Amino acid sequence: MSTRHDDRPIVLGIVGDSGTGKTTLATGIASILGRHRVNLLRTDDYLRYDRRERRLRRLTALDPECHHLDILEQHLRLLREGRPVLKPVYDHATGALVRPEYLAPRPYLLVEGLLGYHSRAMRRCYDLKIFLEPEEALRQRWKIRRDTAQRGYSREQVLRRIERRRADREAHIHPQRVFADILVRFRPPEDDPEESGARLDVRHLLRPTLAHADLSPILDGNPRSGIRLELARDIDGKPVDVLEISGDIPEARARRVEDLLWSLIPEASYLRGRVGSYGSGGREISHPLALTQLLIAYHLIKAAQGVVAI
Amino acid sequence: MSTRHDDRPIVLGIVGDSGTGKTTLATGIASILGRHRVNLLRTDDYLRYDRRERRLRRLTALDPECHHLDILEQHLRLLREGRPVLKPVYDHATGALVRPEYLAPRPYLLVEGLLGYHSRAMRRCYDLKIFLEPEEALRQRWKIRRDTAQRGYSREQVLRRIERRRADREAHIHPQRVFADILVRFRPPEDDPEESGARLDVRHLLRPTLAHADLSPILDGNPRSGIRLELARDIDGKPVDVLEISGDIPEARARRVEDLLWSLIPEASYLRGRVGSYGSGGREISHPLALTQLLIAYHLIKAAQGVVAI
Numbered sequence: 001m002s003t004r005h006d007d008r009p010i011v012l013g014i015v016g017d018s019g020t021g022k023t024t025l026a027t028g029i030a031s032i033l034g035r036h037r038v039n040l041l042r043t044d045d046y047l048r049y050d051r052r053e054r055r056l057r058r059l060t061a062l063d064p065e066c067h068h069l070d071i072l073e074q075h076l077r078l079l080r081e082g083r084p085v086l087k088p089v090y091d092h093a094t095g096a097l098v099r100p101e102y103l104a105p106r107p108y109l110l111v112e113g114l115l116g117y118h119s120r121a122m123r124r125c126y127d128l129k130i131f132l133e134p135e136e137a138l139r140q141r142w143k144i145r146r147d148t149a150q151r152g153y154s155r156e157q158v159l160r161r162i163e164r165r166r167a168d169r170e171a172h173i174h175p176q177r178v179f180a181d182i183l184v185r186f187r188p189p190e191d192d193p194e195e196s197g198a199r200l201d202v203r204h205l206l207r208p209t210l211a212h213a214d215l216s217p218i219l220d221g222n223p224r225s226g227i228r229l230e231l232a233r234d235i236d237g238k239p240v241d242v243l244e245i246s247g248d249i250p251e252a253r254a255r256r257v258e259d260l261l262w263s264l265i266p267e268a269s270y271l272r273g274r275v276g277s278y279g280s281g282g283r284e285i286s287h288p289l290a291l292t293q294l295l296i297a298y299h300l301i302k303a304a305q306g307v308v309a310i
Numbered sequence: 311m312s313t314r315h316d317d318r319p320i321v322l323g324i325v326g327d328s329g330t331g332k333t334t335l336a337t338g339i340a341s342i343l344g345r346h347r348v349n350l351l352r353t354d355d356y357l358r359y360d361r362r363e364r365r366l367r368r369l370t371a372l373d374p375e376c377h378h379l380d381i382l383e384q385h386l387r388l389l390r391e392g393r394p395v396l397k398p399v400y401d402h403a404t405g406a407l408v409r410p411e412y413l414a415p416r417p418y419l420l421v422e423g424l425l426g427y428h429s430r431a432m433r434r435c436y437d438l439k440i441f442l443e444p445e446e447a448l449r450q451r452w453k454i455r456r457d458t459a460q461r462g463y464s465r466e467q468v469l470r471r472i473e474r475r476r477a478d479r480e481a482h483i484h485p486q487r488v489f490a491d492i493l494v495r496f497r498p499p500e501d502d503p504e505e506s507g508a509r510l511d512v513r514h515l516l517r518p519t520l521a522h523a524d525l526s527p528i529l530d531g532n533p534r535s536g537i538r539l540e541l542a543r544d545i546d547g548k549p550v551d552v553l554e555i556s557g558d559i560p561e562a563r564a565r566r567v568e569d570l571l572w573s574l575i576p577e578a579s580y581l582r583g584r585v586g587s588y589g590s591g592g593r594e595i596s597h598p599l600a601l602t603q604l605l606i607a608y609h610l611i612k613a614a615q616g617v618v619a620i
Contacts, residue, residue, distance in 0.1 A: 068412060071396045088410050
C-alpha cells in the first residue's frame with residue numbers, strides 16, 4: 001500500500017467485549033477528526049435476532065451466530081470502497097431491530113463492536129485495528145453503570161448477563177485480540193482500585209505491525225513523568241512496545257505530548273484549532289483517555305495522508 | 311453471454327405503475343418455478359421515506375427521489391452475483407419502514423416494482439424485463455380494489471392519489487417501457503368493458519431483444535381460436551410481434567399452448583408435475599393470465615439452462 005485513493009475512507013476498528021469503552025473512545029476520536037467527516041458504525045446493529053429472540057434461543061450477543069456477519073463484512077467492504085450502504089439499526093434501549101439508516105461515504109469510518117475482526121475479509125478492511133481490554137473489575141463497573149442507566153437493566157440482571165457471557169467471551173471475543181495493532185488497557189491506579197474515571201492509567205501494547213508515533217522527544221525516563229515507553233513481551237511471548245500513561249501525568253507534560261503529536265501531523269493543524277484542546281467540554285479531563293484518542297487519531301490522519309502504514 | 315454460472319440467479323424484472331398486477335404476476339411465476347427456489351424482491355421496500363414523510367414532503371412513491379435507488383442497484387448487483395443482502399422492508403399496511411430481512415441467494419430472483427429499470431446499471435441485472443401496462447380504466451379498478459382492501463385507503467383517497475400521481479407516472483414510470491423485452495397489456499373484452507378478472511384479454515408485445523417461444527404449431531390463423539401472433543408496430547413505430555390471447559380462448563386450446571410450452575423445456579417437466587395445471591387453486595381460471603405466467607417462466611427456465619438469451 002504505497003498510495004491511497006482520495007475517495008476511499010480510512011477505516012478504524014475498535015473491538016472489545018461489552019462495556020470496554022468502545023463508544024467512548026470512538027466518540028472522542030470522531031470529535032478530533034470532525035464529526036461531519038466521520039461515519040460511526042456499530043456492529044451491534046448487525047444483530048440477527050432482537051432481544052426477545054436471543055432469549056428464546058438462549059444466545060448471547062457475543063455469539064457469532066447472533067449476527068449477520070456476512071452482511072457486516074459486505075458493508076465494510078462497500079464502505080471501504082467509498083460506496084453507501086443501508087445499515088441495519090438495533091435499538092439498545094428497547095432491544096428491537098428497527099428501520100435501517102442510509103450511510104453515505106465520509107473520509108473516516110470508525111467501526112466499533114464485539115466481532116469486528118471475526119473474519120479475514122473483515123480484518124482486511126481496516127487501516128488500524130484497536131482492541132480494548134480494560135482490567136476486568138473495571139469493565140464490570142463500566143458495564144453495570146451503562147446498562148442500568150441506558151439499557152433498562154437492573155444491577156442484578158447485568159451481573160447475571162456478565163456471568164452468562166463468560167464462555168462466549170473466551171470463545172469469540174478474546175481470540176480477536178491477536179489481530180490488533182494496538183491493545184489498550186485502562187486500569188485503576190494502585191492506590192485506588194475503585195477508580196473508574198479520570199484517574200485511570202492506560203497501557204498501550206504497540207504491535208510492530210504499525211509505524212508508531214516517535215515520542216522520544218518527551219520520554220525522559222523519569223519515573224514521575226507520567227508517561228513511559230518500554231520494551232516488553234505480550235502474553236503470547238512476542239515482543240511489543242508498551243506505552244504507559246498515568247492518570248496522574250502532570251498537566252504540563254500531557255500538553256507536551258499533545259503538542260508533539262500535532263507537530264508530527266502539521267497538515268492537520270486546522271483540526272486542532274477547531275477542536276481545541278482534548279478533553280474540553282465541561283467534564284473532568286482524563287489525560288490517559290484524551291491522549292489515547294489523539295494517538296489513534298494521529299494514525300488515521302497519517303493514513304489519510306497516504307503515508308505507508310507499515 | 312454464451313454460458314452462465316450455475317451459482318448466479320436468473321433475474322426477472324416486472325415493472326409497471328401501481329396497480330398494474332405486478333405482484334399477481336410475480337406470485338404466479340414463483341409458483342411455477344417453485345416458491346422455495348425463488349426470491350421475490352419488491353422495490354417498494356427501498357423507499358427512503360415512510361408514508362408520513364412522503365406526505366410532509368409532498369412526494370409520491372413514483373418519484374425516484376423517494377427511493378434509495380442506489381441501494382436497490384447495489385442489492386440487485388449483489389443478488390445477481392449470488393450474494394446475500396439485508397433487504398429493507400416497507401410495510402404497506404402501516405406505511406412504515408421496519409426491520410430488514412435477510413435474503414439468501416436462490417436460483418431465481420423476481421424483482422417487481424415501480425422503478426426497477428431506472429438506471430442502466432439496474433437494467434443490466436436482468437435476464438428478462440417485463441413491463442405491465444393494462445388498460446388504464448382497468449388499472450384504476452384493480453388499484454382501488456387492492457388499496458381499499460389491503461392498504462387502508464378509502465375509495466376517494468385512492469382516486470385522489472391516482473390523480474396526484476399522473477405527472478410522476480408520465481415522468482418516471484412510463485419512460486421505462488422502452489427497456490422491456492415484453493410489454494404485457496391486460497384489457498377487458500369488447501363486449502364487457504367492466505370485466506377485471508378471468509375474461510380479460512391479454513396482448514404481449516414481444517420485442518426482438520429476445521428469442522421468443524416458437525408457438526407456430528398451435529397458431530392456425532383461425533380468428534376464433536383465441537390466440538394469434540401478428541406483426542405490428544409499437545407506439546414508437548418499431549416492429550414488434552404481437553401475441554394476443556383472448557379471455558374466451560377455449561379450454562382445449564389453452565391446454566395445447568401449455569403442452570407446447572412445456573415440450574419446449576423438457577428438462578423442466580418435473581416442475582409441471584409438481585405444480586399441476588396452471589390456475590389450479592380454487593379460483594376461476596384466467597387463461598390469459600396463466601399463459602402469460604407460463605410464457606415468462608419459460609424464458610427464465612431457458613435462461614437457467616444456459617441458453618443464449620438473444
